[in-house]
Amino acid sequence: MAERERQHVRVAVIGAGFGGLGAAVRLRREGITDFVVLERADALGGTWRDNSYPGCACDVPSHLYSFSFAPNSAWPRAFSGQPHIRAYMEHVADVFGLRPHLRFGAEVQGLRWDAGELHWEVRTGSGEYTADVVVSAAGPLSDPSIPDVPGLAEFPGAVFHSSRWDHGCDLRGKRVAVVGTGASAIQIVPAIQPEAGRLTLFQRTPPWVLPRADREISAAEQWLHAKVPATRVLRRGVLWGIREVQVGFFTKWPDRLRLMEGLAAAHMRRAIADPALRARLLPGYRIGCKRILLSNDYYPALAKPNVDLVASGLAEVRGSTLVAADGTEAEADVIVFGTGFHVTDMPIGRMITGVDGITLAESWKDGMAALRGTSAAGFPNLLTVIGPNTALGNSSMILIIESQLNYLADYMRQLDTLGGKAALDARPSAVRAWNRKVQQRMRGTVWNTGCKSWYLDAAGRNTTVWPGTTAEFRRATRQVDIAEYQVLRKPRVRARTVAVEAAP
Numbered sequence: 120m121a122e123r124e125r126q127h128v129r130v131a132v133i134g135a136g137f138g139g140l141g142a143a144v145r146l147r148r149e150g151i152t153d154f155v156v157l158e159r160a161d162a163l164g165g166t167w168r169d170n171s172y173p174g175c176a177c178d179v180p181s182h183l184y185s186f187s188f189a190p191n192s193a194w195p196r197a198f199s200g201q202p203h204i205r206a207y208m209e210h211v212a213d214v215f216g217l218r219p220h221l222r223f224g225a226e227v228q229g230l231r232w233d234a235g236e237l238h239w240e241v242r243t244g245s246g247e248y249t250a251d252v253v254v255s256a257a258g259p260l261s262d263p264s265i266p267d268v269p270g271l272a273e274f275p276g277a278v279f280h281s282s283r284w285d286h287g288c289d290l291r292g293k294r295v296a297v298v299g300t301g302a303s304a305i306q307i308v309p310a311i312q313p314e315a316g317r318l319t320l321f322q323r324t325p326p327w328v329l330p331r332a333d334r335e336i337s338a339a340e341q342w343l344h345a346k347v348p349a350t351r352v353l354r355r356g357v358l359w360g361i362r363e364v365q366v367g368f369f370t371k372w373p374d375r376l377r378l379m380e381g382l383a384a385a386h387m388r389r390a391i392a393d394p395a396l397r398a399r400l401l402p403g404y405r406i407g408c409k410r411i412l413l414s415n416d417y418y419p420a421l422a423k424p425n426v427d428l429v430a431s432g433l434a435e436v437r438g439s440t441l442v443a444a445d446g447t448e449a450e451a452d453v454i455v456f457g458t459g460f461h462v463t464d465m466p467i468g469r470m471i472t473g474v475d476g477i478t479l480a481e482s483w484k485d486g487m488a489a490l491r492g493t494s495a496a497g498f499p500n501l502l503t504v505i506g507p508n509t510a511l512g513n514s515s516m517i518l519i520i521e522s523q524l525n526y527l528a529d530y531m532r533q534l535d536t537l538g539g540k541a542a543l544d545a546r547p548s549a550v551r552a553w554n555r556k557v558q559q560r561m562r563g564t565v566w567n568t569g570c571k572s573w574y575l576d577a578a579g580r581n582t583t584v585w586p587g588t589t590a591e592f593r594r595a596t597r598q599v600d601i602a603e604y605q606v607l608r609k610p611r612v613r614a615r616t617v618a619v620e621a622a623p
Contacts, residue, residue, distance in 0.1 A: 124247070130154035131241050131250035133227050133467070136165015138256030138504035138520050140208060141186060144215045145524040149531060156217070157243055159226030163212055166260045167205045170303065172284040174310030175201035178302060178331075178413045182351065183358040183515040189214065190351055192344035198333045230471045232499060237542045237609050239500065252534070254527060255471070256504040259462040259583070266458060270436035276452045281307060282460070288453060292316040296441050296451040298433050300326050304457030305412050309420035317425055319441070319449040323432035324571070325399065327383045327406040331413040359589070362514040366588045369407050369512055373565035380406045390418035399430040408570035410512060462583060463487060463576035473498040474544065487582040488554040490603055491596050493526055494545035499607055502527055508557050509592070510574070510583045512566065518589040526596040533599050540609040549603035560586040
């Protein structure tokens with residue numbers, strides 16, 4: 120597309136999930152309205168749009184899993200389900216006037232930094248843009264990961280990932296295989312168990328599961344939160360405070376989590392009478408090394424007579440026969456993969472090309488690293504929401520997102536202060552210093568005690584989790600330290616001097 124046909128915006132935001140919507144709200148509150156939110160799907164919601172599987176709900180309390188600047192007094196449950204969370208996001212878009220900025224069906228197919236013009240060239244499925252600043256809020260839970268299982272392509276039945284649920288597939292009376300035992304799988308299994316003829320769960324590694332303190336939030340509580348906002352603020356503050364206190368056990372004293380392991384084991388024993396099944400469900404790693412899951416109906420579902428647990432991963436598919444790594448075979452009509460996402464190898468990294476002509480994926484081939492979880496060296500004016508080492512193991516990601524929005528706001532102010540056409544590129548030394556400090560703090564944490572989890576990349580490095588409190592992260596991202604960046608200016612064009620000889 121010719122240059123004159125491109126639309127130029129000050130900011131292009133990628134993704135219309137919590138991160139993208141939050142960025143859009145913050146930009147408007149900073150007085151910036153020249154921006155677009157590029158969304159590949161036909162609706163907003165991000166992971167809460169994609170994950171519509173039976174039983175889908177959040178494992179963070181509702182009053183903490185919402186923006187502080189957009190409180191919701193009408194949450195119906197302590198832990199809300201997917202429909203209520205998505206409705207909340209739609210409400211945020213309406214209240215803050217985000218609809219005119221949303222561009223649906225605009226999947227980003229390529230981003231390239233133009234060093235001469237000091238802007239990003241953004242190519243999407245519905246047109247091209249140039250942008251002074253790009254905010255990547257695609258999120259780590261956006262591209263499903265399905266293992267390359269031999270014979271899977273020849274399976275005669277339906278196959279789909281939990282985040283791409285096939286609602287046209289009738290599971291009544293079917294032999295259903297669920298592969299994986301992560302946060303999605305433990306919600307799916309109890310939801311579909313009553314209608315499946317036979318349900319086989321392929322468990323590579325058993326999770327630690329604690330009770331879920333879920334309940335209906337009464338109309339009286341909702342009324343009180345609406346009429347006396349201080350009660351809603353107090354509720355959120357208590358939920359936040361409890362999780363801040365817990366962080367020390369995850370980051371400094373993982374051995375003290377044994378008490379929590381006892382609670383989880385007792386929770387399992389109450390629902391599982393069979394000692395052999397209990398043995399297969401008991402994890403062999405420290406609780407918290409993998410994400411702790413919350414459920415009251417997962418274990419009871421596994422005890423039902425139409426459920427089989429295969430304590431091994433899926434290794435091969437032979438027609439309608441599924442073969443586990445330990446040789447166990449099971450027949451299936453439908454396969455559901457609850458196998459997570461591309462977290463440490465996000466596909467969007469292959470689409471972003473920086474100052475040296477290399478992609479973000481190539482820059483991160485030895486491990487993801489970004490200054491304060493936001494800025495990667497060699498990629499000027501690119502800010503990543505939920506970037507490297509920003510994930511949480513026990514609290515709400517909305518808290519991290521809001522901290523990064525503070526950083527975004529100050530970043531835009533710094534560009535305004537610089538004046539003219541300018542860009543900021545994180546200094547490699549600053550990125551290395553930040554990453555070194557984060558990795559040093561990571562050494563004694565529970566996440567590095569030896570289990571295999573989605574927190575770790577292919578080389579076993581934890582480039583995903585933030586090894587501290589959310590308050591610490593907020594302080595670290597309160598404002599931009601301009602000394603950590605190189606200031607780039609648009610090259611000046613020298614005037615050509617033409618010598619003219621005097622007439623004789």
